[in-house]
Amino acid sequence: DGGITQSPKYLFRKEGQNVTLSCEQNLNHDAMYWYRQDPGQGLRLIYYSQIVNDFQKGDIAEGYSVSREKKESFPLTVTSAQKNPTAFYLCASTLTPGGGISGNTIYFGEGSWLTVV
Amino acid sequence: AQSVAQPEDQVNVAEGNPLTVKCTYSVSGNPYLFWYVQYPNRGLQFLLKYITGDNLVKGSYGFEAEFNKSQTSFHLKKPSALVSDSALYFCAVRAPNGGATNKLIFGTGTLLAVQP
Numbered sequence: 001d002g003g004i005t006q007s008p009k010y011l012f013r014k015e016g017q018n019v020t021l022s023c024e025q026n027l028n029h030d031a032m033y034w035y036r037q038d039p040g041q042g043l044r045l046i047y048y049s050q051i052v053n054d055f056q057k058g059d060i061a062e063g064y065s066v067s068r069e070k071k072e073s074f075p076l077t078v079t080s081a082q083k084n085p086t087a088f089y090l091c092a093s094t095l096t097p098g099g100g101i102s103g104n105t106i107y108f109g110e111g112s113w114l115t116v117v
Numbered sequence: 118a119q120s121v122a123q124p125e126d127q128v129n130v131a132e133g134n135p136l137t138v139k140c141t142y143s144v145s146g147n148p149y150l151f152w153y154v155q156y157p158n159r160g161l162q163f164l165l166k167y168i169t170g171d172n173l174v175k176g177s178y179g180f181e182a183e184f185n186k187s188q189t190s191f192h193l194k195k196p197s198a199l200v201s202d203s204a205l206y207f208c209a210v211r212a213p214n215g216g217a218t219n220k221l222i223f224g225t226g227t228l229l230a231v232q233p
Contacts, residue, residue, distance in 0.1 A: 006160075040126075042207065042225040043161075058220075090160055103149050103168035103211075106221055108160040 003027065004109035006091050012117045013078065013085060021076045021112045023091035030095060032074035033106065036060060037088040046089075049074055078114060086116050119144040121210045123224035130198045131232050138193040138227045140208030150191040151209040151221065152182055161207060167191060178202070198231045205229075 004025045013019045023032065031050050035043040045058030049068040063082025068074055074093075078085045091109040120143045130136045142148055149168055153161040165176025172184040182193045193206060205228050209221040 004160075040225060042223040045220060048220070092161075103166065105151070105163050105166060107163060108153075110160040111158075113158075 004091055004093055004107060006109035006112050008112060010113045012115050014117060016080045018077055018079050021089055023074045023109060025072050025093045027093060029093035031093060033092040034066065034076045035090040035092065037090060085114055088113055119210055119212050119222050121208050121222055121224040123208055123227045125227050127228040127230060129230050132200050133197050136195050136198040138206050138229060140191045140224060141189050142191060142210045143189065144210055144212045146212060149211040150184060152193050153207045155205040200231050200233050203229055203231045
């Protein structure tokens with residue numbers, strides 16, 4: 001089945017540790033996104049990538065890093081610099097992000113819970 | 118700057134009654150508007166979107182939304198609520214000239230509770 005796969009579903013991080021969340025899509029989508037969800041705050045954009053080997057910071061990029069070595073993969077690393085990482089993380093993707101095609105729908109994965117222990 | 122407001126944190130409705138989840142937006146130009154639903158511990162599922170054309174948009178699971186340009190609103194509606202509709206609903210907007218970022222701006226979400 002086509003879709004966006006996030007793993008793991010649950011992840012626990014110790015203080016000072018870096019952790020990586022995986023996101024893989026087989027939809028042949030060009031653009032991929034990472035959002036963070038906290039209760040009562042909606043979704044906030046962390047990073048996004050329009051094409052392979054290129055990505056841009058979103059609204060809350062501090063303490064996070066990403067890579068886009070393959071079209072289908074967009075892993076997110078939560079570094080020790082992120083002081084409040086406990087949240088629900090959502091990966092998303094869409095077709096061609098260029099101007100004039102802003103009506104394209106963004107589709108989401110099932111999310112990953114990250115908890116600091 | 119573009120923004121989305123969902124004025125109600127929670128909406129309660131009895132099963133079988135009509136439901137409305139409100140959304141207002143602020144964006145320059147003609148907006149692209151979206152509704153998503155999120156069930157507990159799950160990702161967001163796309164319900165419907167308005168791009169252009171008919172102001173009444175029909176989507177998944179019997180939901181519809183009406184684009185009202187003068188009131189800058191895009192309220193989600195369903196004629197007869199089901200208990201299984203209970204979930205968190207997000208409205209989102211993208212400016213027509215959002216450039217290559219294609220970013221969506223989300224509201225804070227409205228929890229819909231349908232009582233049997």
